[in-house]
Amino acid sequence: MDSLETSDAEAAAVQKTANRVxxxxxxxxxxxxxxxxxMFAGHVTVVIxxxxxxxxxxGKSAPADPANFDAELGLKLAREDVIRQMWPLEGYALRERLAGA
Structure with missing residues (x-):
């Protein structure tokens, strides 16, 4: 289980309403x-x-030393970067919906 899944599981464990991202x-x-x-930086992974x-x-990821590049890990980390950016945006959108209800 990665850190995003762990955080999500911990939040679910204390959830009191269905209102959660x-x-x-x-x-x-x-x-x-x-x-x-x-092409000029093959060790960099960008997810649009x-x-x-x-x-x-x-989302993006890049090892400090290009020799440490791992394509699978780079993709995983770039996707996680996208998710981490989404979380506060979706939290704000949820709060807006709750405030309007």
Whole structure:
């Protein structure tokens, strides 16, 4: 279980209402993604994620030493960067919906 899944599980354990942003809901909000490894910096991974509402986020990862690059790990970390950016945005949107109810 990675750190995002651990945090989500811990939040679910203390959840008292259905009003919560979940890791699954964040992942489901990603409509499309493009993965880029720039030719001049092949150790860099960039994920351009388009959300269901059309908003675009850019996640990235890069090891300090290019010799440590691992494509699978780079992709995982770049995707996690997108999710971490989404979390406060979705939290704000949820709070707006709750305030209007």
């Amino acid at each position: 979940t890791l699954d809901s964040l992942r489901a909000a990603i409509a499309a993604e493009e993965i880029v490894n720039p 994620a388009k959300l269901e509402n059309g908003f675009v986020l850019i």
